[in-house]
Amino acid sequence: MGLLPTPQAVAATVDAYNAAIGRAAKQEGATLVDLHLNDAQINQHPEWLSADGFHPSEQGYVVIAKLFEDAYRRAA
Secondary structure, three states, X not given: OOOOOOHHHHHHHHXXXXXXXXXXXXXXXXXXXXXXXXXXXXXXXXXXXXXXXXXXXXXXXXXXXXXXXXXXXXXX
């Protein structure tokens, strides 16, 4: 069984991934839907996360869908 990455390593990887997506979206003129919720929101809504503490729960996916809907409406 392999070792799990530290929370700091996961955060650094997510930040690098988000930065790359942001650059690509800007270059393509695409609308970026930022799913990187701040810790305060997540701490207030632990039900948004699945048992693994990383992936969304069913409620989390509802929140994500709403973010996409809002971005779509702003861009239309």
